[in-house]
Amino acid sequence: MKRKKLLISSTLAGALAFSVFLPATYAHDALDVLGGAKGEVEVMTMEELKAMQLKHSINGSKNVKFLKQAAAVQINPLNGKQNNMADVYAHKGFAYTGTHTANGANGGVRVFDLKDPSNPKEVAVFANEIPYSWQEKVIVKTVNTPSFKGDLAAVSVQQTSRNNANRPDSVGGVLLYDVTDPYNPKKLGFYGLDRKITGTHELYLTTQGNRALVLTSSPYADYYTHGAVQDFQILDVSDPTSPKKIFGWNPRDLEQIPEDFNGYHWYAQDGKTRPVFNHSVITDNNAQYAYVSMWDLGTVIFDIRDPENPVYLGNTTFRANQKGSAHSAALAKGGNILIETREVSNPVGSGYESAYGYTRIFDIKDKTNPVLLSEFTTDLTFDIPPTSAGRSTFAKTVHDPKVQGNTLYLSYYSGGVLALDITDPSNPVEIGRYTPENADVWGVFVDRNYILASDMGQGLKVLLKNNSGGKSEALQR
Template sequence: MKATGALGFAGFTGVTAGRGGEIGTSSSETLRLFGEVAVSGATEVVTQNTWAYVATGDGFAVVDWRNSNRPQLVGTWDAPGTGIADVKVDGDLLAVSTQGGEHDHGPGEEPNADPDAQIGTHLYDVSDPTDPRYLSTFQVLPEGVHNAHLVDDVLYIAKEAPFDESALIIVDVSDPANPTESSRWILEEVHPELDSVTNFVHDVYAQGDYAYLAYWDAGCRVLDVSDPTDPVEVSWFGQTENADMGMDGDPWSRVYGSPGNAHYVQPSPDGDHVYVGAETYAGESGGITVFDVSDFNDPQQVATIEAEDRNPGIFPDTSHNFDVTPNRLYTSWYNAGARVYDTTDPSNPQKTYEYDPDGSSFWTAVRARGFTVVSDIGGGLAFLHEDRGENRAPSFDGADSVPYHDRRHDD
């Protein structure tokens, strides 16, 4: 029961013999390509049973992978708005988030200011995954939603931008045709000293009674959301020393460079540890930090998984989205591959497998049905296995570089 007070590896960097060619390594620690499917515009992927849902920029795609050796693209669906890089599924409900509108805005006009614009998180009935049915949109104007989390009829929205209006919005979706806001939590209202463009909620993960917020330079904030109408902060950790600097110095260099940049967060299934990934665009690439939170009153950093500098001077070696199971961590590192770590001892993660073909950039790595499922940005999905499959890159073309998808401020 948690206290709730105040506050040397031989994997490959291999060279392909062209897309689909064999990767130049015989390492037994290499994840093998068991199945693949092209999905144009692929970014985030989530899985449920034998279905995979993929964000595609203009909407989402559905993949049937009952046969994991020959996954099939069921179809793609356009969604209102653009900039769709986030999907979540829970039971028969799919949540698709958009950061952009259907129409450009003119000089001097607020972006997406039209109250009729469908900007925010769109909800679909996927009781039949082959025929998703649009239900509603929870509007988040003017900038939309980059990331959200969906569980047990509750939608947690990370309203990232504008940075000075960032908030966690908790939405009741028990009637998904009529989503209603339950509450919103704003860091600066609780901690006025942290009022800064460097402190914004980028992502959220909910488990049990708690929501874990990746709050960039303000680190990870943990909220008790047992009452969704009244979220209460119970712990925080990983905040940078300069998170309270406000606009002093060069705040934008602090936004894009290390330290800080808490980008993605997920607790272990037992809740005793929290993994926080950093995403950096300048200086050293961001890694993943492990915190022991068995006592929320006294969280302790116990390990750091450093980024591996495989593309010197290029930011896409940084960590991105990952998945945590009882004793494994499945990670994506943009242009630096997808990797699996043994976290039986969370204070000493050990890299066990990786997959790093030339020409690929990975947005997401998740564990499902004995496979590591990764989204190769722009290209599609790869279904990887520890000892079954082929030692090669996917046949489809992925992105050779990663767009600055988070860079949304006026220069």
């Protein structure tokens, strides 16, 4: 592949302790031994949730003025184990939730019928057939290709123990399922990765005409394979029974990356080091551009109109005193505004501002030159405990963004779900907040009249944006 020139700002500077150890806690950066661990909140059964009568608080104005919790349900135990929830997606009146690593993982994807938003019913489990793996992310789209017509689900698969000789059947990658009948998902295909790679962490399913594509984020693929496998790949899944890789990209493809780049450490011009790996990827609605969250390399933007030959356009950068951690992205204003969330769990560090991760908003009308418009922080951002308090935590960092119209929704772990008015992207204003007691909210998704939140310890929360629908609250305040 021809190496493309990228001008990296000299402000990309920072210190990171190097480690080749991959802890089993799956921190935001698994190679960062200073990072905190996810899933620290206790996973509760539905019976425990009902018995505790967990409270929640909701504040709202404007279009979320009447926001209310319609339901709170835990995923069902599977094979005698209570797994915990990861991300959430909705399609045609059904919620699809991934699962994390609690109690041995292999919780699969859970499907909830939302016909009655106040009483979601779990109706199916799928994608849990690969041993010693977890299924964090699921995207569902209606697809019409020469080989498949219906609703297609793409599921990320990660090993709980990378390259474990005692687990030869464990492998990461992408599972593809037919969910045209959500009650009866049918496996179509699997794209497997080298077992040296943990797997695909996040992904995005999209279409270009009668072609279906999956864009994947496989953190440290470059590092673990010395460049042989790419962190960012594009798969053609037009025939879901036979997914094919059509493109791969690593940062080492850029001119400014030295030949001795190890796939993870970016050496800034002042001699300091930052972590670089692919955490997440999305596209615009027409699949013309891809937005790849490359941690301290920022959000990298590609023109993917020719998906076999994407073209690098530009990337976001950070201030010298700002930790990077570009975790996820969303688009607004017809694709001219980029929302970038930064998952910083360790809020302190020599030469850096003391802050948990927060949200940045960019003007990307010129995609070769993203322009920072605003940064949104909360009361959690600077609420930093004394060093003596112990290990860092994800509880106060932002996680994922979703946009509907001029409203930005953020999942915020202990902060729950925040709603921002971004009518003026240079001046985002908080207009709503939903915070369950002991919240550990991983994902948020907006569909129809409801907002879905996935809580790692407490399961699926269904919020209604006004007084229509929703017969009762499953768990009262």
